[in-house]
Amino acid sequence: MARIACVYVPRFVRQSLLRADPELNGDKLIVHDDRVVLDAGAKLHGVRSGMTLITARALDPRAVYRCTKSGERGGGDALSSAAAALADLAAAFSPRYEVQAGQVLIDVADLCRLFDSEAHIASALTVASRRLRFETKIGIAGNRHTAEVAARSGREGELVSPGREAAFLAPLPIEMLSPSPEVMMLFRRWGVVQIGELANLPERGVAVRLGVEGARLAEIARGECDEPLLCRPQPLLFEESIELEWPVENAEALLFVLRRLTENVIERLICHSLACKRVTLTLGLSNRQKIDRQIELAAPTREMSTLLSLMRLKMESEPPDNAIAWVRLSITPSAARPMQLSFFAPTGPSPDKLATTLARLEAMVGKGRVGAPALVDSHLPDAFSVQPFAPSKKIAPISSIPAAVPRALALHAFRPARIAKVDRDRGRMRFLHADGISGQVIEVGGPYRVRESWWFLPVARDYYDIELSDGAVYRLYQDLHAKGWYIDGCYD
Amino acid sequence: MELEEGFRRSIDICSFVQYTVHMAATAAKIANVLSHLREDARLRETVPREDRRLSSGVSSLDVALQGGLPRGRVLELSGPRSSGRLSMAVQLLSAAAARGEWTALIDVSDAFDPRSASLLMMDRLLWVRPRMTFDGFKVADLILDAGGFGLVVLYLCEHPQRERLDWTALALRLKHRAERSQAAVLLVTDVPRAGSVALAGRIHTRSGAYRWRGGLLEKRESEITVEIKHAVSEVPLAFDLSE
Known part of the structure; x- marks a missing residue:
C-alpha cells in the first residue's frame, strides 16, 4: 500500500531568501523577477503580488527588494540552496523522493517500522524542516496528488486514511487541483465548485468534453490517480551563499555572516550523516574580483566552533585586498569517522571530539606538526614522517601485557x-x-x-x-x- | 518397509546426537570465552579508573611512585641534559601505551626521535610539535579537554625560553584540566619551574655512567629521585641503546 508524504513550503521563494539571510525584514521584503513583483511583505504601502516593479518602487522605495534571477543579490543561489536543502530533508527520511519547486514528495510506506504512526512521521518531518529553517505543511495520503492537496489545504499535518482520499477531497474547492485557466472557466460555467462535484461527473463524458487534462483531474478527484514518484538522485552539493547589504572589511563582521551559512550547511550534513572534510570560501570583492580560500581539515567534523575558528584563522592569515560583497561557502563532505568502542580497553575521546581537537591543533601549530609518528623506509637515523592520528582499535588481553617495558635510551x-x-x-x-x-x-x-x-x-x-x-x-x-x-x- | 523405516529413524537419532554434541562443544567454547572476558573485566575494573595509577613499567619506579603515575595529577620531571629525562618520558609513554592507554606528547622542543620509541607506543601516541612554550600549554588544554587520554607529556627541555611565563599559574591551570579529564600529566623541564601547589610530586634525573662495548655506546645509567608527599626515594635505572 503506497503512502506518500508531501512537504510543502508556502511562499517558497520568500522563505528561501529569509533562510539565507535571517536578518532581512520579512515584512518589508519584496521578491521580484525582471519586471513583476512575485511576493510582497505585509507592511508595505499598497504593493501587491503581480504589480510591475516600477509601480512597486514608486509606491514604496524603502522596501527591501530581492530578485530571484541567479547572480543578482544572491537570490538565485538562495533558491538553489533551499531546493537542495529540501532534497536533503527528504533523503534523511527515505531514499525514494521527488523534489519539485517549493515542495518535496516522499515515499513513507515503510517508515511505519521506524515511527509509531503517521502522525509521528508528520511531526518528525515538521521538526526536521524547522531545523533547516523552513516553515512547512505536511500532508500524507495514498497518492501523490491527494498528499499535495492535503498539504496545501491549511492544517499543519493533514493525514488522509487509506481509501478515504475521495471523501477527503470532495468538500475542497476545485481550485486546489490547479486546473489550467481554460478548464477552470469551463468548471465555472458548469457550476462545478467542489472537487466532489467533479468526481461525481461521468468519467467518459468529462474525458470527451475536457480532454486529457479533464480526465486526469477527474481521476485525481476520485482519489484513483496513482502516478509514481519520479525519483532522481540529487548531487550532494553543499553550498550556501549570501550577498551582503554593504561590503564588509573586517573578519568579525564576516564571521557573523559565515556563522549563519555554516549552521545551514551543518544541518544539511546531518541529514546525510556526513561531516565536513574541506571548506571552500569563495569571496566576491567590491572590485568585482573573486577569490577562493580553501581549508583542509585534519579529520571530518561537524562542529561549528571548529569550522568557524578555522575560517577565522584562514581569513586572518590571508586577508582579501578589498571589501567583501558576497560570500559562498562550499563544503566537501566525507563520512564521519566511525568507531566501535571496546568493552574493556580504556576509552579514548569520542571520534567527533577527537576530530575537532585534531583540527584545532593543526590550526594552532601548523600542518604536518600534529599526528602519529611513523618511521620511513630510509637508512638515515633522523628520517620520520607524521601520519594522521588514528589509534588501532585492537587491544591486547590483559594477560599479554608485559610486566616490564624495555627501557630504551632515547x-x-x-x-x-x-x-x-x-x-x-x-x-x-x-x-x-x-x-x-x-x-x-x-x-x-x-x-x-x-x-x-x-x-x-x-x-x-x-x-x-x-x-x-x-x-x-x-x-x-x-x-x-x-x-x-x-x-x-x-x-x- | 519396516527395515527402511528403522534405518531412517536410526539415521535421525545419529544426526540428532551429532547435533547435540556439536552444540554442547560450542556452548563450552562460548562459556570459556565468557569466563576469560569476565576475568579480564574483573582484573581491569576491580579498582575505579580514577583511583588506578598508571604503571611506569618498572617495578622499582612504581614502588617509588607509590603505585605509578597518579591519574588527574601533574608531576614534574626535571634534570640536566643527558640525564635521562626524555628516556624516562618515553618509558612512561611506552608503558601506558602497552596497557591500551591513549597518550600524547607535546614536544615544544621538537626533540622526539620516533626511532627511540616502540611500535606499540607509536600506534597510540599523538605527537604535537608547537613552536612556543605557551602554545604547548594551550595544546595540553585542548587535549585534556577532549578527554580519553591516559597520559599527556609536555616536553619543554632545551627550548629557548623567549616568553615570560607565570609557570605556577600555568601549572595550576594544567592541574585543573588534568583533574577534570582524569589524565596523568607529566611536565618535563630542565630545572624545576612549577610551584609545588600545582604538583602531585617531582621526579629528578641525574646523569650516571655510560657503558661502551666494542667502540659503541651500549647503555647509560641514571639516578632517579622521586619526591611524592615528602617521601623521597632513589631509583637507579639503566637505559639500553640496543633496545
Whole structure:
C-alpha cells in the first residue's frame, strides 16, 4: 500500500531568501523577477503580488527588494540552496523522493517500522524542516496528488486514511487541483465548485468534453490517480551563499555572516550523516574580483566552533585586498569517522571530539606538526614522517601485557642539526664546539657510515657517538660530501 | 518397509546426537570465552579508573611512585641534559601505551626521535610539535579537554625560553584540566619551574655512567629521585641503546 508524504513550503521563494539571510525584514521584503513583483511583505504601502516593479518602487522605495534571477543579490543561489536543502530533508527520511519547486514528495510506506504512526512521521518531518529553517505543511495520503492537496489545504499535518482520499477531497474547492485557466472557466460555467462535484461527473463524458487534462483531474478527484514518484538522485552539493547589504572589511563582521551559512550547511550534513572534510570560501570583492580560500581539515567534523575558528584563522592569515560583497561557502563532505568502542580497553575521546581537537591543533601549530609518528623506509637515523592520528582499535588481553617495558635510551634530536667544530690531534678527536655545546671528548664510538639516495640526492655520512666532559653523549656526524660536522642529537 | 523405516529413524537419532554434541562443544567454547572476558573485566575494573595509577613499567619506579603515575595529577620531571629525562618520558609513554592507554606528547622542543620509541607506543601516541612554550600549554588544554587520554607529556627541555611565563599559574591551570579529564600529566623541564601547589610530586634525573662495548655506546645509567608527599626515594635505572 503506497503512502506518500508531501512537504510543502508556502511562499517558497520568500522563505528561501529569509533562510539565507535571517536578518532581512520579512515584512518589508519584496521578491521580484525582471519586471513583476512575485511576493510582497505585509507592511508595505499598497504593493501587491503581480504589480510591475516600477509601480512597486514608486509606491514604496524603502522596501527591501530581492530578485530571484541567479547572480543578482544572491537570490538565485538562495533558491538553489533551499531546493537542495529540501532534497536533503527528504533523503534523511527515505531514499525514494521527488523534489519539485517549493515542495518535496516522499515515499513513507515503510517508515511505519521506524515511527509509531503517521502522525509521528508528520511531526518528525515538521521538526526536521524547522531545523533547516523552513516553515512547512505536511500532508500524507495514498497518492501523490491527494498528499499535495492535503498539504496545501491549511492544517499543519493533514493525514488522509487509506481509501478515504475521495471523501477527503470532495468538500475542497476545485481550485486546489490547479486546473489550467481554460478548464477552470469551463468548471465555472458548469457550476462545478467542489472537487466532489467533479468526481461525481461521468468519467467518459468529462474525458470527451475536457480532454486529457479533464480526465486526469477527474481521476485525481476520485482519489484513483496513482502516478509514481519520479525519483532522481540529487548531487550532494553543499553550498550556501549570501550577498551582503554593504561590503564588509573586517573578519568579525564576516564571521557573523559565515556563522549563519555554516549552521545551514551543518544541518544539511546531518541529514546525510556526513561531516565536513574541506571548506571552500569563495569571496566576491567590491572590485568585482573573486577569490577562493580553501581549508583542509585534519579529520571530518561537524562542529561549528571548529569550522568557524578555522575560517577565522584562514581569513586572518590571508586577508582579501578589498571589501567583501558576497560570500559562498562550499563544503566537501566525507563520512564521519566511525568507531566501535571496546568493552574493556580504556576509552579514548569520542571520534567527533577527537576530530575537532585534531583540527584545532593543526590550526594552532601548523600542518604536518600534529599526528602519529611513523618511521620511513630510509637508512638515515633522523628520517620520520607524521601520519594522521588514528589509534588501532585492537587491544591486547590483559594477560599479554608485559610486566616490564624495555627501557630504551632515547635521543633528544636537534632540529636542525647544529654545526660543530671538531679539534683533532693526531687523528683523534680532542675538543668539540657547537652552539650551546662545548667540551673535551672523553669517549668516541663509531664511526658507522650511512649512504642514502645515491640515485637522486646522494647523502653520505659518518656517524659517531661522543661523550664530552660536560657529562653528555652526543650523536655527531660528518657529511662526506660537504666535509662539515654536525651534531644532530644528544642521548637523554 | 519396516527395515527402511528403522534405518531412517536410526539415521535421525545419529544426526540428532551429532547435533547435540556439536552444540554442547560450542556452548563450552562460548562459556570459556565468557569466563576469560569476565576475568579480564574483573582484573581491569576491580579498582575505579580514577583511583588506578598508571604503571611506569618498572617495578622499582612504581614502588617509588607509590603505585605509578597518579591519574588527574601533574608531576614534574626535571634534570640536566643527558640525564635521562626524555628516556624516562618515553618509558612512561611506552608503558601506558602497552596497557591500551591513549597518550600524547607535546614536544615544544621538537626533540622526539620516533626511532627511540616502540611500535606499540607509536600506534597510540599523538605527537604535537608547537613552536612556543605557551602554545604547548594551550595544546595540553585542548587535549585534556577532549578527554580519553591516559597520559599527556609536555616536553619543554632545551627550548629557548623567549616568553615570560607565570609557570605556577600555568601549572595550576594544567592541574585543573588534568583533574577534570582524569589524565596523568607529566611536565618535563630542565630545572624545576612549577610551584609545588600545582604538583602531585617531582621526579629528578641525574646523569650516571655510560657503558661502551666494542667502540659503541651500549647503555647509560641514571639516578632517579622521586619526591611524592615528602617521601623521597632513589631509583637507579639503566637505559639500553640496543633496545
